[in-house]
Amino acid sequence: xxxxxxxxxxxxxxxxxxxxxxxxxxxxxxxxxxxxxxxxxxxxxxxxxxxxxxxxxxxxxxxxxxxxxxxxxxxxxxxxxxxxxxxxxxxxxxxxxxxxxxxxxxxxxxxxxxxxxxxxxxxxxxxxxxxxxxxxxxxxxxxxxxxxxxxxxxxxxxxxxxxxxxxxxxxxxxxxxxxxxxxxxxxxxxxxxxxxxxxxxxxxx
Amino acid sequence: xxxxxxxxxxxxxxxxxxxxxxxxxxxxxxxxxxxxxxxxxxxxxxxxxxxxxxxxxxxxxxxxxxxxxxxxxxxxxxxxxxxxxxxxxxxxxxxxxxxxxxxxxxxxxxxxxxxxxxxxxxxx
Numbered sequence: 001x002x003x004x005x006x007x008x009x010x011x012x013x014x015x016x017x018x019x020x021x022x023x024x025x026x027x028x029x030x031x032x033x034x035x036x037x038x039x040x041x042x043x044x045x046x047x048x049x050x051x052x053x054x055x056x057x058x059x060x061x062x063x064x065x066x067x068x069x070x071x072x073x074x075x076x077x078x079x080x081x082x083x084x085x086x087x088x089x090x091x092x093x094x095x096x097x098x099x100x101x102x103x104x105x106x107x108x109x110x111x112x113x114x115x116x117x118x119x120x121x122x123x124x125x126x127x128x129x130x131x132x133x134x135x136x137x138x139x140x141x142x143x144x145x146x147x148x149x150x151x152x153x154x155x156x157x158x159x160x161x162x163x164x165x166x167x168x169x170x171x172x173x174x175x176x177x178x179x180x181x182x183x184x185x186x187x188x189x190x191x192x193x194x195x196x197x198x199x200x201x202x203x204x205x
Numbered sequence: 206x207x208x209x210x211x212x213x214x215x216x217x218x219x220x221x222x223x224x225x226x227x228x229x230x231x232x233x234x235x236x237x238x239x240x241x242x243x244x245x246x247x248x249x250x251x252x253x254x255x256x257x258x259x260x261x262x263x264x265x266x267x268x269x270x271x272x273x274x275x276x277x278x279x280x281x282x283x284x285x286x287x288x289x290x291x292x293x294x295x296x297x298x299x300x301x302x303x304x305x306x307x308x309x310x311x312x313x314x315x316x317x318x319x320x321x322x323x324x325x326x327x328x329x
Binding site for chain 1: 214215216217218219226227229230231233234237238241244245247248249259262263265266269270273274277278288289292293295296299300303304306307308311
């Protein structure tokens, strides 16, 4: 096949002949690498929790502290917010500004519900004398679950900033790229939460 | 530009090319809810043999993570996703390395350590 034919079809050309990838692909891949490195932070915290989960120093054990119904509602909130965030990302691809605002607002509301449920759980635990300073197990618990909650909270701050930016800048390519990266971040947090509810809450003994 | 993007690889995330792009999220949600309910059931039921329950929970969690990767992050085995999959594989490798490595070393240390009573009897 002649070189011209290859260029015309695009797909048969070796990668190295095709020039730089579009910004959207490069930005997405870079953000994907960041997400994987963020997951390594959680891996370290999971390892610490798994090692320390039995070290209660005579304090309350995991199985006495956690309310599974509470955790189930938190999980459903986060799952639903992942889906609404996906619908928001699709609205961005269509250029449908109104649908984007609607779905992202729902995502934000579900995120607020999740974080406030987690905050109420933390405050009742601390009030009952099961704060992070009680035992090594509780230190590891508050660090792991708190880091996830902090990620969700910062994600929501990021989303609010993005929505304000869209209001003033419109859905220009840079904005749709940022919203796309936010979506990746939000889905990755959901994956981390699967680990949290399985190991911390359901694996409690 | 767009066909070049396809030839050069895609970043994880929604695709504008599938016919019903919203379906992926709904199918993913259905699977994820089913697996979540199964996990909560497995943790509270007595019909699963006790020592096997953690294994069942781990399997359900890994399955759900896979569902999220495929239906929400749209990671696939397509040739244009090789970079994403390789990065993911490395991430999973290091994650497993950290978690299982720590558990292995710490349980071994626990075994090798003298118990509190023995320590106190020496100090006396």
